Amino acid sequence: MELRRVVVTGIGAITPLGNTVEEFWKNLVNGVSGAGWITRFDASAFKTRFACEIKNYDPSKYFDRKEVKKLDPYAQYALIAAEEAYKDAGLDQASFNKDKAGVIWASGIGGFSSFLEEAQTFFTATNPQARRFSPFFVPKIICDIAAGHIAIKYGLRGPNYGTVSACASSTHALIDAFNLIRLNKADIIITGGSEAAINEAGVGGFNALQALSTNNENYLTASRPFDGTRDGFVMGEG
Template structure:
């Protein structure tokens, strides 16, 4: 069977370092940190008092007060980034077959803020179950693609992928596979997350997963640095319009890049810790390369998972070294989480956008906040520390690894007719 080609025709982003794709990209290549003290709740008694929050987002201004109250922030974010992507792709749904356009969305947790608010309100009462009628439909993780499809009248495949921090990489892979099999013409895909609240920060603190560098939040996310001490929580959304090539050409769409492969694997090791030898991570990168019909020699840039945790970063370096062999010394790798923080289920989509723009602009966004080399890492590996680097990027790979041992990796390349 001959697969159809799949291209990227629209992008949208709402991130801690920019509320549009141009703002996000400009911050990335200039090494802007999105970490600051949390403003959305009182952090006095929390171990970690900072995060990468979305800034300047006006949900009521975007949706109207009545509609905004019906939606959890993770859905608000999804709708906002999707509107940018739809406009960017020049989509007029009245002229398209909407039964052939679907939405596949990723979220690791879904409506955590809604769940927290409703349970706290119940606990404060006398035991009478006085829950908001919007409680369940605001909270469930699958509601984001539901709202996107309702807004635009899209009747193609519609569901959510949930695989922790690999969620939106999985959404991209699912959309890619449906398209290349000819099951649809277009997908709105990506992911969103909104966990910067008491439950999210408190829960990750209890796991000792977050950085506690409260004396210097802006530099707390330090992937591959000797003094890294945990990830920095982030929030936001990323939307990518994936489209079958013939459909895109027929409507005269601009094309950012071509998606050529995706891989999935499991660590089969531990519910939160990655395999210490990076076995699952190496396997998933190799699987993505095989799916794309590429070899390590074809890859120019890897946007790594790189969360800034003491045990996570070393296993990914081992995995990349195993997957790429000597080619590892000729590629650039970087962790944009050093700037955005870790957007959990939205990370894959936001980082895929960074990879696509690296291809389009031939610029590698940096891994910022590097101060001290870790002797555990081979100094010949180019981590793109602290400053963006120009190089021709024909092919970029982006990794996402999640609690439960879920691994997903996607590959994009420069579009050629």
């Protein structure tokens, strides 16, 4: 069996270093740190009070109110990055077999923020009749919903699933996408990964594992995985 050549034709990104590939790359090569004080919630009582948050993000610039209501931030980031990559590859202007075009998208933790919000709403409701879950709850939190949303948006009917393997999730998504094309199971795959877990449970949980850096005084340089004085990783999103 002849193995096909695989090439990357488009890139998309929304990250703590920039909300587009151009902005991200400019800040990356100039050594800009994406770390800063946590603004998603009051982290003053936490061991770790900093993280790499996406800056100046307004979901209304990308989605209407109904879409925001049913999309966890991790799925929003996935759709934004996928759209930039789709256009960068010229697929918005191209004709191709959508039965052989798919999406393999990764997330280690999925809609963690939506899970936390829904649980807080349910358990803090004083009115028993208000203690109910949203019909969007399960679809918002599952780790393969981002792949589904991307495929639906572009009408892609090829392979479609999410990969979940902790910090290696996105690497596995890329490997699967590569092999699907190489083995002629697909012609085009939109692939990548997204996370949005900078919240009380995410930071608190990783703090309990003693996995996060607590170097609050030097947060700009706290992410140094190959340094002998490292004390943990820094949470990010995008």
